[in-house]
Amino acid sequence: MTKIENNRAWWLVLPVFLMVAFNALLPLMTVVNYSVQETFGNNEFFWSGTTWFQQLLHDDQFHDSLKRQIVFTAVILAIEIPLGLAIALCMPRSGRWVSVCLVLLALPLLVPWNVVGSMWNIMALPDIGLLGKGLNALGIPYNYTRQPISAWFTVVLMDVWHWTSLVVLLCYAGLVAIPDAYYQAAKVDGAKPWAVFRYIQLPKLKHVLTIAILLRFMDSFMIYTEVIVLTGGGPGSTTKFLSIDLVQKALGGFDLGPAAAFSIVYFLIILFLSWLFYTLMMREEAK
Amino acid sequence: MRKRYVVLTVYIVFLMLPIYWLLNMSFKTTNEILGGFSAFPRDFTLDSYRTIFTDPSWYNAYINSITYVVINTVISVTLALPAAYAFSRYRFLGDKHLFFWLLSNRMAPAAVFVLPFVNLYSAVGLFDTPWAVALAHTLFNIPLAVWILEGFMSGVPKELDETAYVDGYSFPSFFIRIFLPTISAGIGVAAFFCFMFSWVEMLLAKNLTSVAAKPIVAAMTKTASTSGYELGLLAAAGVLTLIPGAIVIYFVRNYIAKGFALGRV
Numbered sequence: 001m002t003k004i005e006n007n008r009a010w011w012l013v014l015p016v017f018l019m020v021a022f023n024a025l026l027p028l029m030t031v032v033n034y035s036v037q038e039t040f041g042n043n044e045f046f047w048s049g050t051t052w053f054q055q056l057l058h059d060d061q062f063h064d065s066l067k068r069q070i071v072f073t074a075v076i077l078a079i080e081i082p083l084g085l086a087i088a089l090c091m092p093r094s095g096r097w098v099s100v101c102l103v104l105l106a107l108p109l110l111v112p113w114n115v116v117g118s119m120w121n122i123m124a125l126p127d128i129g130l131l132g133k134g135l136n137a138l139g140i141p142y143n144y145t146r147q148p149i150s151a152w153f154t155v156v157l158m159d160v161w162h163w164t165s166l167v168v169l170l171c172y173a174g175l176v177a178i179p180d181a182y183y184q185a186a187k188v189d190g191a192k193p194w195a196v197f198r199y200i201q202l203p204k205l206k207h208v209l210t211i212a213i214l215l216r217f218m219d220s221f222m223i224y225t226e227v228i229v230l231t232g233g234g235p236g237s238t239t240k241f242l243s244i245d246l247v248q249k250a251l252g253g254f255d256l257g258p259a260a261a262f263s264i265v266y267f268l269i270i271l272f273l274s275w276l277f278y279t280l281m282m283r284e285e286a287k
Numbered sequence: 288m289r290k291r292y293v294v295l296t297v298y299i300v301f302l303m304l305p306i307y308w309l310l311n312m313s314f315k316t317t318n319e320i321l322g323g324f325s326a327f328p329r330d331f332t333l334d335s336y337r338t339i340f341t342d343p344s345w346y347n348a349y350i351n352s353i354t355y356v357v358i359n360t361v362i363s364v365t366l367a368l369p370a371a372y373a374f375s376r377y378r379f380l381g382d383k384h385l386f387f388w389l390l391s392n393r394m395a396p397a398a399v400f401v402l403p404f405v406n407l408y409s410a411v412g413l414f415d416t417p418w419a420v421a422l423a424h425t426l427f428n429i430p431l432a433v434w435i436l437e438g439f440m441s442g443v444p445k446e447l448d449e450t451a452y453v454d455g456y457s458f459p460s461f462f463i464r465i466f467l468p469t470i471s472a473g474i475g476v477a478a479f480f481c482f483m484f485s486w487v488e489m490l491l492a493k494n495l496t497s498v499a500a501k502p503i504v505a506a507m508t509k510t511a512s513t514s515g516y517e518l519g520l521l522a523a524a525g526v527l528t529l530i531p532g533a534i535v536i537y538f539v540r541n542y543i544a545k546g547f548a549l550g551r552v
Contacts, residue, residue, distance in 0.1 A: 009377035012369035013385065016429055019366055023426040024392050027403030087298050090291040099540045103533075104299050106543055107306070110532025114489045114504045115525040119305045122312055122522060130308050133324045161305065169543065222396040225489040229508070243398035247490070250402045263399040274394045278387065 034260035052261035062262065064237070065245040072241060073220045076159045080216060081209070083160070084167025089197070091172050102172075105165045117229025120158040124230075131157075144231065148238035151231050155239050158226060163219070167212045174208035175201060214277045221270055242266055306529070312522035320518050335523035348506035349527065351417060352486070355502065356531075358421035360481040363428040364436075364474060371436035372462070376445065389430040397490045400426065408495055419495040420502065424488060428481040435480060439473025472542045479539045486531060503528060 035052055056062055087105075092098055111119070126132040126143050131154075135142040144150040178201065186196050224243035227233065233240035233248075246266060250259035312320060313335055314328040339345040373379070374386060400423070408419040447469065451461040467474065493505040507524050536543065 003376060003378045005379070006377040007379045009373035009379040009382075012373035013379075015366045016370040016389070016433060017385070019362075019422075019425055020389060020392055020429055023423065024395070026407055027400050030403040030406060031399065087295060090295040090298075092292075101295070101299070102543050103536050103540050104302065106536050107529070107533065108302055110483055110487065110529070110536060111525075112487045112489065112504050112528050114507055115309075115528050118507065118521055118525055119309050122518060123305045123308050128320060128324050130304065130326075161302065165302070218394045222398070224396075224398055243396055243490075246396070246398045247401065250398070251494070256402075259402070267395060267399050270394050270396065271391055274391070275387070278390070 031260045031263050034256045035264055036257075038257055052257045053265070055258060056261050056265060059258075061237075061245065065240050065242050068238075068240065069221060069242045072155070072223070073217060075156055076163070076220050077213065077216055079156070079160055080164045080167050081213060084164045084212065085171050085205070085209070087164070087168045088171035088175055089201070091168070091175075093176060102169070105168055108162050108165055111162075113225035114229050116158065116162050117226045120154060120161070120226075121230050124154050146235055148235055151235055151239050155227055155230060158230060159220065159223070162226065163216060166215065170208045170212045171205055174205040178204050210277065210280070214274065217277070218270060218274060309522050309525050312518055313526045315519055317517070317519055335519040336527075338520060339523055339527065344501075345506060345524065348501055348503040351496070351500050352492070352502040352504070353531065355417035355420040355424070355492070355500070356482055356485045358417060359424045359428060359485040360478050362421065363425050363432045363481045364478050366425075367429055367432035367436055367477065368467070368474070369462075371433045371440055372466070374433065374437045375440035376448070386433075389433055393427045393430045393434075395426065397427075397488065401490060401494050404491060405494055414495065415497045415500050417500050420492045420500070421485075423491045423495055424485045428484055431480055431484065432477045435477045436470070436473055439470050439476070443469055475539050476542050479535055479543075482535055483532065486528075 036050070037047060038051070091101060108116070120131075123129045123131045124144050126136055132142055132144070141147070142150045142153075144154045182200050182204075183196070186200060191199075222243055223241055224247065227239055227241060228244055228247075231239045233244045246259060246262050249255055249262060311327060314331050314333070315325075316330050316332050316334065319325065319328065319330055374382065404419075404423050405414070408414045408423065413419040413422070443466070447465070448461065451465050456465065489504040489508075492502045493508065496502060496505065503524065507521060507528075
């Protein structure tokens, strides 16, 4: 659609701008302020330059949680995107079952995040949980509070349970938007199902898949509540992701400076990667 | 064809299992839970639910949560409507940068904002009120609402606006009487998403409140940590948090797929 040049449109955007500025700019200024200062309590602050940033760059704990975070995000993207796409392809296109399926699929997305954690906690208890008891009955040693492997397995399974539906719904929306004429043309040409997928469905899904990857990347990089309720970052610190590390530093340790430096680096990483996705997405759209 | 539905059914069963297990636990007595594994409640009881509905510290937590979620949804959608219209219809100074800046707030980890938000909302005297949580949640809900509404509005042909202006409508009366009814599905979807993200969030909701406005998500973590093994109660509280979600899904079920694609497929 061609848009009209009109700077008075700013009046329409102004309320949103002011509200978000109040919520975003003031806190960010506070964070930046803390990140370059040293405090010994009593609200006395001293200039400390880039000390906290240098300390962070050499902080092994930060490196470890960053590595864990990247591995976690990569694993869940590698599972959720193909699985979500596959499930969307299995969905019926029309009929009364569509609404039922959509509602059931969307249900995990509306569960409060701490309830997701509690739910999987109860599922995974080794003595009375369905998952824990089941795995142990199969002869697989499983205890998510003791074994790092079990903890990771549970956290990943929980995230797949929680968020794959988002990918399914996005892909499904993309699939139903493909006009029937495309499929009829493919039928006339005698195209195999794989060819239909590769040359008709996948190209049409590119846009929704980009949104799916972008949203899943951002949200998995910020994961906090589900994991803190399920494992608390343990056993040891094997499931301690970036947000958990940060909240421990900021609210637990009262180390304002280091926590603020951490916040800024953390936000910049997400912002940079999302900007990269966004630019690529917009370039595709412009084509 | 048959194989596809088997896969879909297996997946939906996988989605329902933890929910079933939660329901199962919520109907058990504490003795049965501690007694060991059982696939369904033997001594069916509603005690856990009874506790929640009779103890003010529990049911008030639900009321507090619903209060800030509703305030947040109303504020987010109301402010986002004109902004989304501007983004979908006009080019103006800095529009692209502004749009990306708005979206960048959707990318901000809540963990980064916890501490500054506590300072900010204490300073303006809103700490421990539903307003603090409602306003804090607009940080990520306004950008989302703008994004979704912009998608839906871009699908409405511009001829609609032009015809209305020719017919002598002023902007406000056109916007409220013609445009809003046209995109009512989009408004429903945007409201659904604001409701959803405000309802499921815990970190900010928990830390911006202490006693008076304590939300259900915070009340639940307290049960889990202090009073030990009250799994039945925890499960029942969890089951009750699923209900508002199920109700709002039902209302937008026909638009849900389009909504998740942010209105732009």
